Structures are given as C-alpha cells and as structure tokens.
Amino acid sequence: MYSNKITDHGTPARPSTQQVTLQIDGLAVTVPAGTSVLRAAAEAGIRIPKLCATESLEAFGSCRLCLVEIEGRKGYPASCTTPCEQGMQVRTQTPKLASLRRNTMELYISDHPLDCLTCPANGNCELQDMAGAVGLREVRYGFAGKNHLAEPADASNPYFSYDPSKCIVCSRCVRACDEVQGTFALTVAGRGFQSRIAPGPTDFLHSECVSCGACVKACPTATLMEKTVAAHGQPDRAVVTTCAYCGVGCSFRAEVKGSQVVRMVPHHDGKANHGHSCVKGRFAWGYATHPDRLQKPRIRQRITDPWREVSWEQAIAYAAGELRRIQQQHGRGAVGAITSSRCTNEETYLVQKLVRGAFGNNNVDTCARVCHSPTGYGLRQTLGESAGTQDFDSVAHTDCVIVIGANPTAGHPVFAARLKQRLRQGAHLIVIDPRRIELVRTPHVAADFHLQLRPGTNVAVLDALAHTIVTEGLQREDYVRARCDVAEYEKWLAFIRQPRNSPEALQAVTGVPAELVRGAARLFAGVRNGAIYYGLGVTEHSQGSTTVMAIANLAMLTGNLGRPGVGVNPLRGQNNVQGSCDMGSFPHEFPGYRHVSDPAVRGLFERHWGVRLDHEPGLRLPNMFDAALGGSFKGLYVQGEDVVQSDPDTQHVQQAMESLECLIVQDLFMNETAKYAHVVLPGSSFLEKDGTFTNAERRISRVTRVMPPLAGKADWEVTVALAKALGYPMDYQHPEQIMAEIALLTPTFRGVTYEKLERLGSVQWPCNEEAPDGTPVLHERQFVRGKGRFVVTEYVPTDAHTNASYPLILTTGRILSQYNVGTQTRRTANNVWYAEDLLEIHPADAEPRGVRDGEFVVLKSRKGETTLRAVVTERIQPGVVYTTFHHPESGANVVITENSDWATNCPEYKVTAVEVTKAAAPASSWQQRFGEFGKAQESLRPGSEG
C-alpha cells in the first residue's frame, strides 16, 4: 500500500554553526546545537515513538510517548523538549521506557473508538502506528467508564470534519493554527477530562477558522479529516506539483487514487510554502472535474448562431481559416492574442511565439497588463530587472515591513502566515492602505503605523516618507553613493527636499496626519533590515508605475536592497503572472524582457524561429479593444482569460468583443468572454498537463500531470495545432522541449532544465552560468542595471475626481475564499463563505443615504451602474466604498472607468468616483441585460432546446 507518511523529525531544525556530538543508543550523532534529542535520533534513523510532536511545530512535551533515559539524569525526560548536549548519552529503548509508553498508549486508547477498519485514517494513522510501535496488546480499563466516544462530529466545514470522539487532545491542531497560520482560531476548551478542541463557542464553519488546512494536516488521528479522503479512501500515489491559484506558488503533493485526486497536501519541501497552504490551494480544486467543464470544441459564424460541437481538427481549421481571412482582408495587424497567466511558462511562450511567428505582428498581451505591468516598468527603470528582489524566506530576516496596497491575508495567505510569524517575533509593521486590512490588527499582530490614505495618493505618501528621511538626514548616504547613479540621486534630492513634498504640505491631499508619516519614516529608516511588500493597490492607479518607482527610491535611499531581509517585493496576483511576463507576453518585449526593436535580439529569435519578426511594439490589451471598436482589429485568440469580467468598463469591453469577426476562446469553462466567441477550445487544468509556473519570488516550479486532459489536449498542444494550421509548424512532443528552447533563447533561464527542477525542487531565475542553482536575492553586488537609478516621482492627481454627483471613491479588491473572477472558486464549496460581491460602506456614508446593512444599493459612476448588497462597516474610511469582482452578475467593473496608468495602460481599478443610493430593484439595467444575454447564449449551447 502507498504510504503518504512523510519523514517527520519531530521538532524543527535548529540552524547553528556550533555542532554537538552525543551518543544515542550507543551511536555517535552530531547535530547543530539546540537540536532536540527527538530530532537528533530521527536524523540518525532511530525512531522514538511520539504523538504530540511534529516537525512543523515547536515541541510541546505533552503526550509522554517520546520519553528517553539520559545517563546521569533523573527521570524520563521527553526527548522533544530536551536539547542535545555535548557528550550526552541517551537510551531510547529500555524495558522501563517500553512499560511507560505502553501504559500511556493504553490510557489514550481507553478513550478512543476501536473502529480502525472503518476509520478514514486506517493505514495512515499515527495513533494506530504508535499503538503498534509500543506493542499495545490490551486495554485494561475497558470502555464502560466515562469517555468522549459519543460526542457528535462537526461537519459544518465543507472540506473537513471534526470528530471529537477520536481526539487525543495533543494540541497539534491548536498549535498549527497558532504557530503556522497565525489565526488563533482554535483552543483547548475545558480542563482535565473536559479538555476538548474548540473553534471558539461555535462550529468550524462559523468560527474564525480560515480553512487553511494546517490543523487537518497536523492531526495525528482521524479527528480532523478531509471529507474527500472519507469519501474516496486512502490514495495510492502522490505527485508533486504547483498550485494554480495565487502568485505564492505553493508546492503540493497531489494524492491520487487512479486519476481521481483524493486530496492536495502542501508539500513539506516546497520552498515557497514550506508545507503550508490556504483554503484555495488545499481544498478548492474540485472545479477541475466540475460538470461545467468544456469537453468538446465549438464553432459558430455569428454570436447569435447556435453552437456546433466539432472535432478538434475542424475547430482548429476553422479558427486558422478565419484568422488568415481577416489578415488578408484587414491587414497583418488585425489579429492578436492574449496569453494566460494561469497557463504554464511553456504555454505562454508558445502563444507569444504564435503571434510573432505565425500572425507576423507583436499584438500579444497578458493579464499582467491589468495588474502588475507597472511593476515591470517601474522596477526596470530603477533597478534594471522587472521582478521582485527577494525570496519569501527573506521576510524571516526583516526588522520592519511596509505593506502598501496589498491585503496579504486575503490575496496571498500563505505568505501572510510567514509574515505574521515574523511580526509575532517582534518585527515592526507599517500598513499604507485606505482600508483597515486584517494585518492592521489581528491576534498578536498590530501595525505600528496605519497610514490610511485617500485612494489615489500613494505617490504623495511615498514622497512624504522620502522627504522626511532626507530632510532629517536618515538616509543611507554611503549605500546610495556606492550603489546608485549619483547624478540621478542629486537630481532626485533636489526634487524631494522641496517643502511641497513634506508630510505637512501633503496632508491635505493624502488625508494622513503628518506626524504619522514622519513616525513611519523614522521607524523604517532606523531599522537594520526594512522590506517593502506591495500589491495591486500600488499598481492599479493612473500613477501605478510612478508609485513602483517611488517604492524603489525608498528602498535604495534606506539601503534596503541586495541582501536577505530587505527588498522590493511585488505580491503577484496569478500563479504564473511573473512567468507569463518573463515569457514575452508583452507586446513590446521578447522573452527575457528584451525590446522588439533591438536588432540583435530580433535576429536571434528570427534565426531560431525561421521567420522575419516585426520591430514595432504591438497593441496592449486596452489598445486592442479600442482598435477593435475603431475597426482595425478583427480577430483575437484568448487563452485562459476572461476579459469581459476582469477588465474595466465592462460595456466597452463587451462592445469590443461584439465587433470582432473571430474571437477564439480557450478556457476550462464557458466564461463571460466565451459568450462572445466564434470558436471555443476546451482548456486543461493544472492537474492535466506538464510544465512550469514562476511565482512572485521568480521561483520556477514544475507542474506535473496528475490526470489526462478532460478534452484530450493540454493547452500547449492546442497552440501547437493552431500554429500548424496557420502554416507555422511547431515540433514539440513534450513541454520539456519547449523549456529547452526557452533556456536557449533567454539568458536568465539559460540554466533551467526539467532535470534540475526535479533535482532541486525549484530554482529562482536568473539561473544560468553565473548562478547555476538560481538567485534567491537580486542586486546583491550591484543592481542589474549597474547603478541604481532614482527617478523623480511627482505626484499627479488622478482624473477620477469626485463632485456633487459622484462624491465617493470606489476602490476594489478581493477576499480570501474567492479567486480573481471566480471562474474556478465559484465552482467549489468556497461559495459558502462568499456567494456574492458586497459593497463595504462606512456608517457615516451609509446613514445619510438611508442605507442599512444587507440592503441592495445602486453603485453608480460616470461609466455605468450596478446593484449589489451593502455591508456597513468601519473597516473602510468615510468617503470611500469597496467591493470585489468575483461574481460576474455583480458587475463591479461596469462602473470602473477607462483611466489607466500613464506608462503601461494598467487600469485604475482602485479609484473611481461613484455615488451610492438605495436600490429600488435588486438588478440594474445592465444586470438585466446581462441576465438576458446569458439566457440567450445558454439557449445556443449544443443540445439546448433553443
């Protein structure tokens, strides 16, 4: 039988340069000082029975199974809480120890049901194993006495059950929730015999539990158990792969029975997540086999025609024919494509190659356009590389963290857990955000400063921070003068010193009291290691790129780049958005961020691809929509994106889609964009293909096929077929060959091979001759561009101004349980936590409008209006409202304007002038049209009665 037991050394490793040598059962063992006896024994291959100890948690010493004898010491100390000492002589197996352990096990089993044969943990139960290990043969106490065997199970959580009758109160779940996740949702309620694990005075579903699964993973019995294991039984094999949700890129062991996923368990050796997970990656993978999955290609001539299911060959031939017809009629530049940040590196590479090689233009873009394109631009301009500077482990060395425009506990929960661990150890925290995000105050974590700025004033706040540091002489002048372009620095100094950049002068603009800005600046400049983490609250503004450059300025000014514990850390949104950018998905860049106008680079690709390549930049996503409405852009191939739901000014996007003569959508589901398509090609989930993802820390990790593609083709195979039909054959038999081509043509990927990824687990680019095992921290000796470049960052107010008609500012974001446009998570039980998008409004704004909690309200901007339910909360500041865009019928993006970042066209999702009024009906006119269009499209699906 397959065993899913991972080698567990019982207590965490203790990194130390000092080594100690001891004798365990007569065997000499040398370990770092501070290592527990339990771990030292495990490392030497000596297994000491244990129940409450596990490697991911600090030793607790409660189960009394790991007792040992130590020469010269009285009693029987727990080996988990006893650190090794030089010369120590330890015995792990003696008649007395055996007797003590057996007695202890006997007591445990006297209050545990003997239903092993029907227990879902049968075969993978630590309690069962320990009973065997200690040689338990009888339970002398019987079961007639007082026990917990009749306690009812709590099945309220959709993904796991809690059966207290099986609980041994080892506290591993409580400690996992505290130490690993940092939510502190669980406790041991009662004392003595009454002691029970409790998620507060309620059930799991309604508790503060965030369903990260850490408690379930830690449980040594079947007390906390995945419902899928109970349903399907124990798995028969495991495949290591990478999560397809956020940019943290957690490594998972997909535990499988045949081709049925039984559960996803966070991989202990995963370098991004170190064995931790969130509710999405751990549990919300059921969408992969949801009945809504597209399984056959479809075509139609007009979007009012019924769909026809056809073979792959027919669909590909039709799509290729239409693309060529459009190019013949409207010109080479009349078609383009959108690569998917949810697909693999190899797949995005192929789509941009298809555009450049077969379409003959550079009209390729990706969803990074609408999220982190300003990161690429801003970091390139200042530091020389379009990527975050650190690995996630870096946060463990940080003394002060600035979190600006990010909500990690919702968007990047596994990183947030690491961050909270560091904050609980004493690191300082500065939050810059219009909302009171969870990190501002959460159990055992409180921000030193919360600069609750007005949306759209990031640059002003960052300039004010830098002004304070410079005018108070707190900058690292030695670092700056050694590492940065001094002439550019002097120019920037002259700008930033101006009194108009002071916190006092900008207070009226930002809404942040000057003394708070000064305090935060002094704190950040005064620590040894300061790190900045940011998200879309930085980039999705008309000054998104300027804000990124202001962040880089601040990091250089304080000497916080080039070593662990510091850095500029963009928290990337989608699983492979970093990778899709690396792979040349932008219309002005080849893979490796090299501009299409560079003749040497172009020549390199021309030689390898065997075609002439365009030297002009192509259309960006919003430009494609405008060109479509202008009549010069007629054909679009969209792989794994849903622009109709995700992009701003929904009605504008819908009109652009309607104007296309051929829209090809490749996706798992009939998403909102597919309703406007002429060709639909079934996509494949991350479980159905091989490849790689690159996460926010530049970490390239393998994606490994777990089950065959439901529709018969992995996404890369579809692109290969389309290219062939267009007369541009691509000869790949496996994604490994695609990666070999990427490595050949991309200097930062030159050393990447599948063999290396499998050997090392993952690597962070640059991975090449200079760094064969990858690069955890960028800019160590010098910046990638040579000297760091300070850029003048003048605050320019957004055009999204409020007035009497639109007096409120709308800002948007996301929540923990839903992901992006919800295509995946809405098809899972995660809906139990967030079944509709809600509008947060402050009581001071709700009261004069007569808006009460839970009522429908109309949200109206200069672009459109929609209706959704209100949540009255002080989490948002007066004058600002907040919503999410996880549900298409909510239409949050209907009200977002076409305003965008000056440098990259990244939409200004975070600032829209709006008004909120009580709703007379639960649906706006747009929502009514949306519903009618959806019904009409449903009637056109294959097999529909029409």
Place this chain on the structure above:
Amino acid sequence: MNRKKLVTMANQIAAFFAAEPDHSVAVAGVAGHLQRYWEPRMRREVYAVLDGGGEHGLSPLVVEALVAHRASLEPARP
C-alpha cells in the same frame, strides 16, 4: 482608435516627464516612451490629431516631442 483617449494618454505621459528638470530630457522621454510602447497605428492617430490643427488638446510637451522626433516616431503608411 479613440483619438480623445489617445490625447489623454499622451498628456499623462507628458505629465510624468514634465517633472524632469532638464527640458530636453523631458522631450526625449516623451518621444522615447511613445516609440517603445505605442503601436504604430496609435502613433499615426496622434499625428493625425496634431496635424488636424485646431484645439487638439495635446499638451505643449507632447507637441514638442511629436514635432522634434517626427522622423523616428511617425510610422510609414501600411
């Protein structure tokens, strides 16, 4: 292409580079940005706006960049 939108976008670029104290660097910055990131039909449209005269709405810095760098910025007719 929506010319009004292109004018707004061009003026946004100019608003960033206007902070550059060396005016010639600011002009080159605007031109360079249009060259590197704007697809030819967008550049063609913005020249059509400029050449159309009247109240085109382009900021002086954009106009200066378009005029000074016309040879490299204006794409050939397709």
